Amino acid sequence: MAKNAKLLIRAGYIHKEMAGVYSFLPLGLRVLSNIVAIIREEMNTLGAQELHLTALQDPEPWKKSGRWDDKVVDNWFKTKLRAGGEAGLGFTHEEVMMRIMQEYVQSYRDLPILAYQIQTKFRNEERAKSGIIRTREFLMKDLYSFAKSEQEHHALYEKVKGVYAVIFERLGIGKHTYPTFASGGSFSKYSHEFQTLCEAGEDTVYVNEEKRLAVNKEVLNNEVLADLGLKKEELVERTAVEVGNIFEQGTRFSEPLGLTFKDEAGKSVPVLTGAYGIGPARIMGVLVELCSDEKGIIWPQAVAPFKVHLISLGVGRSNSERSAEAFYKTLLQKGISVLLDDRDLRAGEKFADSDLIGIPTRVVMSEKTLEQGKVEVKDRKTGEVRMLTEAELLGSLN
RNA sequence: CGGGGUGUGGUGUAACGGUAACAUGCCUGUUUUGGGAACAGGUGACUCCGGGUUCGAAUCCCGGCACCCCGACCA
Numbered sequence: 001m002a003k004n005a006k007l008l009i010r011a012g013y014i015h016k017e018m019a020g021v022y023s024f025l026p027l028g029l030r031v032l033s034n035i036v037a038i039i040r041e042e043m044n045t046l047g048a049q050e051l052h053l054t055a056l057q058d059p060e061p062w063k064k065s066g067r068w069d070d071k072v073v074d075n076w077f078k079t080k081l082r083a084g085g086e087a088g089l090g091f092t093h094e095e096v097m098m099r100i101m102q103e104y105v106q107s108y109r110d111l112p113i114l115a116y117q118i119q120t121k122f123r124n125e126e127r128a129k130s131g132i133i134r135t136r137e138f139l140m141k142d143l144y145s146f147a148k149s150e151q152e153h154h155a156l157y158e159k160v161k162g163v164y165a166v167i168f169e170r171l172g173i174g175k176h177t178y179p180t181f182a183s184g185g186s187f188s189k190y191s192h193e194f195q196t197l198c199e200a201g202e203d204t205v206y207v208n209e210e211k212r213l214a215v216n217k218e219v220l221n222n223e224v225l226a227d228l229g230l231k232k233e234e235l236v237e238r239t240a241v242e243v244g245n246i247f248e249q250g251t252r253f254s255e256p257l258g259l260t261f262k263d264e265a266g267k268s269v270p271v272l273t274g275a276y277g278i279g280p281a282r283i284m285g286v287l288v289e290l291c292s293d294e295k296g297i298i299w300p301q302a303v304a305p306f307k308v309h310l311i312s313l314g315v316g317r318s319n320s321e322r323s324a325e326a327f328y329k330t331l332l333q334k335g336i337s338v339l340l341d342d343r344d345l346r347a348g349e350k351f352a353d354s355d356l357i358g359i360p361t362r363v364v365m366s367e368k369t370l371e372q373g374k375v376e377v378k379d380r381k382t383g384e385v386r387m388l389t390e391a392e393l394l395g396s397l398n
Numbered sequence: 399c400g401g402g403g404u405g406u407g408g409u410g411u412a413a414c415g416g417u418a419a420c421a422u423g424c425c426u427g428u429u430u431u432g433g434g435a436a437c438a439g440g441u442g443a444c445u446c447c448g449g450g451u452u453c454g455a456a457u458c459c460c461g462g463c464a465c466c467c468c469g470a471c472c473a
Contacts, residue, residue, distance in 0.1 A: 019464085072473075073473065074472095075471090075473095123472080125471085126470085127399090127469095129467090202472085313432060314431070345434090346430090346431060346432085346433085347431070347432040348433035348434045349433085350432095350433090350434090351432080351433050352433070352434050353434085355433095367432095376432090
């Protein structure tokens, strides 16, 4: 079993429903929400507008784009409607997006537009694997760009690419994540993937660490190398997980779905679109793969389910319990997220659980620490232990 | 989709064709209390489902389902 699934299940973050289908429990939901919040923030900064499309898909627009056919797209979840006809569960959302935009885009004055959503996607994968890294039902942030010209499109594309780098940096995987040249389909020579180096990955990439870029094995050949000004000798083969993918679509969807606008000359022109995806749950899995030790998970600050894991020892036997509860409330008042372990268990068991859950800062309150008028503060990552007063701790957390 | 493997208490495992066992968890009690405590008692499995072979099947055979691993696929 994949490390991320093993640890996340053991620590109570997720529950496996079936192969490639996972529920997110309270701890897991907090992490996922933190990841989503960072992505959402950056999308909004970009000027993109959030919306929420349907998961259930009308075959109609898909037939127009040619993607309803099982021979073209083999991972549809489709079902018959009792009222007659069919519906599918969306594995991506270009078709619906085009259809909606058609109602709002008439003129070149309406462009450009960036619109995104964070929603569950369904893909009937032939084989689910790697825990929550490759699943049949998963959360995805999908952004779509709509532009009136090549220049405008490229400007948007580059802007999003830059923001993606910021997002991965903020999520704590920046230095392991490389913009990667990959197959572009029929409308551009390349697409860009964001590949995070990680043993649990399914992709093979060739990395140039100095230039901070990589080439996916699937497109690596002499022509591509010449194109990108790279030499084979400068590249290192690595295994990676695709955490994001951005690609140019040209008029691949706008044309068949009739998404056009009137240009300044009054001529009807198809909109140029781009699509930009990030898988938040997949990132959660990658983080666990990258940030863990024999004892458990070690969350980066930015996504940790709580900032502080407050452990009260001697529950029911000493007054440290009351002190812990009081300090718990103080932390909450200061806006510091905290998980209180007030279970009546032995110290070792609570410490072991704490290490497994992986909250960055562990704070222990017991009779021992109270005698000194202090609390014990341990850093999950470094293992460093300090004795601080409550005030000192509050100061260090701000 | 091709190949390989596995289904047994909540969890992890054991059992030659012959009484389903062990650990853990859970419940009760006593003692214990800063790195997964000790003792005692208790709870808990139609051995994945359906057929077949047999005096007798968790075990062998056939079919199905589920899960895991390798590969292919991943627009």
